[in-house]
Amino acid sequence: MDNGLPQNSIKDIVKDKYGFIWLSTDNGIVRYDGAGFQTYSKLPIDNFHFGGFYGNIHSDSIILYNDYEENKILINKRTPKIIQKKYPDYTGKVFYWSGRILERPKNKKIEAELQYLIKTGNDKYHIYREKVFYTDKKGEKKRICTLPKANRYNIFISNNTLFIIDSKNRETRRIFRESVITDKTPTLFNDPNTKIYWQQLTDQTFIIHNDDIYLVSYHKNELKLHFVTRYENFANYRFGCMYYDAKYNRLYLGSSIKGLNIVQLTQFHTARKNLPYVDDVSYASLPFSDNTIIDALGYQYTKYGAIKEHKFGSNEKYYMLYDNDGNIMYKRKNMIFKRHKSSGYVTADSILFKGKTSNGVFRSFGLYGISETDFINSSLHLFSDSNLKKAAFSFKYQGIINNFIKYNNHDLLVGSTHGLYLTSLDTRKTVLIKRFNVKNIVKTRDGNIWITTNKEGIFLLKQKKLFKIPLDEQHYLESAHDILDDPFGYYWISSNNGLFKVSRQQLLRSFENNNSPVIYYRFTKKDGLLTNEFNGGSVPNAHLLPNKEMVFPSMEGFVFFDPAKVRTYYPEKNTIFIERVKIGREAITPFHQHINLENDYKSADIFIDLPYYADSSNLKIEAKIDYQDRKWEKIEAGNQRKYTLRNLGPGKYTLHIRVLISPNGEYQYQTVTFEIKPLFYQTKFFKIVLFLFLSLIVILIILNTTKFIRKMNKVLKKKVSNMSQELQETSQDLENAKKSIQKESEYQNKFLEAVNHDLTTPIRFIAMLAEKLNEEKDSEVQKEYFEGIHQTSEELYKFTLTLKEYNKLYATNIVFEETGFSLNEIFEFKQRLFDIIAKKKNNQIEIRSQNDILCFINKGIIACIIHNIIDNAVKYSNDSIITLFAEQNGERISLQIADTGNGMTDEQLLYYNAIYRNTDDKKTPFKDSGFGLHMVIQLIKKINAEIKFTKNTPTGTIVEISLKNKN
Structure with missing residues (x-):
């Protein structure tokens, strides 16, 4: 009951003509398809205690009765039905x-x-x-x-x-x-x-004797027994019915108390030692006779288990080989043992290898190889005979060597944990073919060379080029171990999760056509294996014995099987039925090819019924819906094989389902049509009516809009003339704004030039003092230079604090301020700023103003004008007295800055006076020097002041500025 049975008493077992297994229980009739149980316990009867099956399987008429034969049930077309009895059966x-x-x-x-x-x-x-x-x-x-x-x-x-x-x-x-x-x-x-x-x-008779189960046959007046399996403690389970499915090699046992027991009869034989405290983890082996192998510990096996121990000792399990004389060679740490065939493998010689750790011993086409490694790099020593006395070749490789084969008469193919290498025996040069972890290099009987890797898949080597084979859907073949080809056109591949069988023709064709399908069949514990995990990393790893049996090592022993007798299972043609659906939470109901779904359906499960009793991972079911899916979608073949419909809008659809029914890629196709009913507003009639209604509304809107537009045109014509005038005024405003923005940009450029100009002189002076300080040895003079640098730097720092105000000089429209400031304060600040510089040129700056005058003109502009004039006087004078003078006459202030130095030339006086008088600043040509005075003249014009450049007597220049001190 834990697995879905309605009750634990199984009364009878039968298989119908379609391949489904039917069970009779004390709580209903059960149909089993290999994945799950479908219980029929809601028939219109009161007595669900059923007995044995009768009738005729081939005519699709299976009959059973409940207790006291109250009701008669007919199983026909995969469904139980109640039928009326024509006459009393009891x-x-x-x-x-x-x-x-x-x-x-x-x-x-x-x-x-x-x-x-x-x-x-x-x-x-x-x-x-x-x-x-x-x-x-x-x-x-x-x-x-x-x-x-x-x-x-x-x-x-x-x-x-x-x-x-x-x-x-x-x-x-x-x-x-x-x-x-x-x-x-x-x-x-x-x-x-x-x-x-x-x-x-079912016409089946079983005999059970001492837990051995036999199937009985009668032919030519002789009863024969065919051994099926051994079932330990058979009598303890109270089995009351049995059925053997010859196709799937399964035995079904029905118990009166324990339910249904399904015994998968194995197609494989796992040979084990079955010794206490001795594991059966298997690796390398050698064929020992027609039907036996021998491992590195000396155990000889048939498919039924170990039959003899030759007592080779405790050796490594990973490497074995026969030499030319039939002696068995194997490895133990750094020693290679050779066990003599002539003594019946009783006596042995040993060879000790000193130095690095010995890793493996190999043989390929007459060459014997010994690998040594420090677990980073490895050496491969090749010998021409099994005495291993003198190496004919020695090569080094990265990683740990796992195998090598002689590729041809001139080249070796070597696989290591670092990559696949091709080494020339003639030139002794090695080429890395591909960097990956090589597990094994296998040359199959058909001459193909295969490379198995760790996590990279399997590769075929053709003409020294690698071609990767397609992987299985679960990607278990990413870490395959070994490959054998059988005489029937198939490859057998062992992995960490199952044994795979694949068509040789399909696999080789996939390299020519990427779209060519490759169908793998995977054998697991469900097929009778003791474990899904096979072993690799040993040489040799797998064999085809003389009796045509194959042998692969696994974690539970050596797996023997005859590839001619191992069957693969695919659903039979015409045994796929799509006839049941479950809509939402409703009960499962039958249907025939078409399903009608209401618009508010949440989900609909369409069941795919097919009898399949092998490993469901080999069952391939795919589906797609017309105009919805471009590719086939795989349906997981779990406990319920079904396709679920969700989130589809109203309409008619066709669901296509296909099932793989042969290893050659043949599918059986089924189609189901279904319709999702639309709501009233989703019908075509509603949409047509809605379209006509909306069209009428649109026409009415257009007519009313046209009428309204005509009326508005008259009003607009009147507004157009007014708007034209407004546009002209707006255009003029935009032009003025453009000029204002252009002027603002010019002001910004001039500000940067002004800052650059005003900083040049003090910075150049500091640089000059620093240079002289470096050359001067007298400490007093050095102190004087330090003081000069300090004072100039401090004044320069104070000046930089006013840069924010400097930035406003050209952009501001504020010429006059509410609060006045002292002109003497400006004079004194500039005197301190330039005093040290002036002294170094023997210049003296004097303030001769008698009275402190309050000035209401923009302080920043006045400071900039005074700064630049003093800067020119200091810069171009030596041994000069620079006087700063200011007086007020009514509303006007006169500023005078004079020097007794070299002064301006007549040409310069004429040039700067002309610039002041020029009303168009753009047409005034600037000379390469004297930018500070150009800037002063621009600022003079900005505050509507007057400036005049004259000669001083006897030498020097006088700059007179007349300001209108408007309060």
Whole structure:
């Protein structure tokens, strides 16, 4: 019940003509398809305690009854139905034989009124009070024999012949119509410890003796037993029915208390030592006879297990080989042992290799190889014979060497954990073909060379080029171990998760056409293997024995099998049925090719019913919906094989489902149409009406809009003239704004030039003092230079604090300020700034203003003007007195800055006075020098002041500025 059965009492088992397994239980009828159980327990009856199956499988008529034969059930077309009985099946005197054990209670006779009726075709046999009667086709009833009294009779039919077994007297009666033959020879059939199971509908008879299960056949007047399997403690499980599925090699056992037991009869034999405290993890081996192998520990195996121990000792399991004389060579740490064939592999020689750690011993086409490694790099030493005395070749490789083969007469192919290498025996040069972790290099009997890797897949080497083979869907072949080809056109590949079989033709064709399908069949524990994990990393790893059996090492022992007898399973054609659907949470309902779904459906499960009893990973079911899916979508073949519809809009759809039914890529296709009903507003009629209604609305809107537009045109014409005038005014405003922005840009450029100009002189002076300080040795003079640098730097720092105000000089429109400032304060600040510089040129700056005058003109502009004039006087004067003077006459202020230095030339005086008088600044040509005075003249014009450049007597220049001090 834990696996989906409705009840743990299995009464009978049968397989119908479509391949489905049917179970009779005490709580309903069950159909099994290899994945899950479909229980029919909601039939319109009250009694769900069912008995045995009757009827005819080939005519699709399987019949069973519930207790007391209250109801008769017919299983037809994969569905149980209640049918009306035309006549009583149970008269109180006739019992229709269920097909299994006939026995009566101990110390009691069969009741006189109870008869046993057995039908075989047109023949009938009655057993009544130890008498056996035969009724022929004409209805004539004859007594043919009398049975000796016994506590129990075992009865079965095979090939239309009735067998009555008397275990007490060890007699076997064979009855065919009126012929009765009694055999008193003790056999397994009439052994008291034998139990017989017979199901007439399936025509199967089983004999169980000492836990061995046999299948009975009768041919040419001879009963034969075919061993099926051994089931430990068979009698403890109270099995009451049995069925053997020859196609899938499965045995079904029904218990009256423990449910259903499915025994997968293996196609494989795993040979083990079965010794306490000794593991069966297997690696390298060698063929030892037609049907045996031997491993590095000396154990000899057949497919049934270890049969002899040759006591080779405790050796490494990974490397073995035969030398030219048939001696067995294997490895133990840094020693190579050679066990002599001539002594029956009793005596052995050993060879010790000193130095690095010995890793492996190999042989390929007459070359013997020994690899040594420091686990970073490895050396491969090649010898021409098995004495291993003197190496003919030695090569070095990165990584640990796992195998090598002689590729041809001139080249070696070497695989290591670092990559695949090709080494020339002629030039002794090595080329790295590809960098990956090589597990094994295999040359199959068809001449192809395969490279198995760790996590990179399998590669075919052709003409020194690698071609990667397609992987299986689960990518288990990323870390395959070994490859063998059988005589029937297939490759067998071992991996860490199963044994794979693939068509040689498909695999090789995939290299020519990437779209060519490659179908892998995977064998696992469900096929009878003890483990899914095979082993690799050993040389040699797998064999094809002389008796045509294959051997692969695994974690549980050596796996033997005959590739000719191992079957692969695919669904049979025409056994795929799509006829059940489950919509939302409703019950499963049948349908025929078409499904109607309401618009509010949440999901719909469409079941794909097919009898498949092998590993579901080999079952390939795909689906796609027309105009929805471009590619086939794989359906997971789990406990329920189904396709779920979700999130589809209203409409008609076609679902295509295909199932792989052969290893050649043949599919069986099925289609299901379904329709999702639209809501009223999703119908075509509604959409047409809606379209017409919207069209009418649009037409009305257009008409009203046209009328409104005509009325508005009249109003707009009046507004156009007004707007034209407004546009002209707006255009003029935009032009003015453009000029303002252009002027602002010019102001910004001039500001940068002004800052650059005003900083040049003090910075140049600091640089000059620093240079002289570096050259001066006198400490007093150095101190004076330090003071000069300090004072100039401090004044320069104060000046930089006013740069923010400097930036506003050209952009500002504010010429006059509300609060006045002292002109003497400006004079004193500039005097301190330039004093040290002036002294170095023997210049003296004096302030001669008698009174402190308050000035209301923009302080930043005035400071900039004074700064630049003093800067020019200091820069171009030596041994000069620079005087700063200011006086106020009414609303005007006169500023005078004079020097007694070299002064301006006549040409310069004429030039700068002309610049001031020029009203168009853009047409004034600037000279290469004197930018500071150009800037002063621009600022003078900005504040509507006057400036005049004249000669000083006897030498120097006087700059007079007249300011209108408007408060």
